Amino acid sequence: MIKINDFSKSFTIHHLNQTREAVSGVSFDVEKGEFLGIVGESGSGKSTILKSIYGTYKPTTGTVNYDSENFGSVDLHNISDRALIKLRTKEIGYVSQFLKVMPRTTTLELVINSMLEMGVDKDSAAVKAEETLRHFDIPKALWHNYPNTFSGGEKLRLNIACAVVKNPRLLLLDEPTASLDEKSKLKVRETISKLIDNGTTLIGIFHDLEFMDGLCTKVYDMNTKMLEERAV
């Protein structure tokens, strides 16, 4: 479903008139229904890879191919902006460590809107949104609040809730459990497990990959640049 070939990314630091290579020599592929974990030290380029799969960063060299439902096989960096937006709305979910807060949108509305984008009808969306917020232990008292005042953990759980209610074909997770307590981490694990059962393909960056033991089907190590199969 995803094939990355000889990927590298350099950033130009304009005020220093310098170009710095963030990551290079990355190749891997992920089949439909697989769950790839990416591991490596901080600054090794993990988030850069994920952002390139989401189309936020353009690779300096190499290609990122995606087998999409709407457009067939595409080079994610050689499609129109419209097509990319469609893929992000309908097929590819992305959970970053930061919440994208929409002005004047309550917590409940955020989750509902996420489903409306997928074409779910309003009533079903409302029911599912409440169920999901409950699952992630977002207190009911906060459902009609604007989430900009949420704690880091609440924001992250809301972020994950918005992404998973869409039941995406491909879900990208950038350290989704980093700032969570044990209980919330287990909820995330449970959710990921359900998504896998529903056929979602996942690529995730995890600090402690042991936590994903039994779920990851493959691991890519930034240090060795090796892809390793895992028994599940």
Ligand SMILES: Nc1ncnc2c1ncn2[C@@H]1O[C@H](COP(=O)(O)OP(=O)(O)O)[C@@H](O)[C@H]1O
């Ligand atoms: N937009 C950017 N501009 C300049 N440098 C960047 C940018 N994004 C990432 N980098 C640099 O690329 C390297 C890899 O970053 P990142 O992919 O975030 O690593 P990781 O997620 O593995 O911690 C780091 O040295 C970081 O500073």
Ligand SMILES: [Mg+2]
């Ligand atoms: Mg990162």
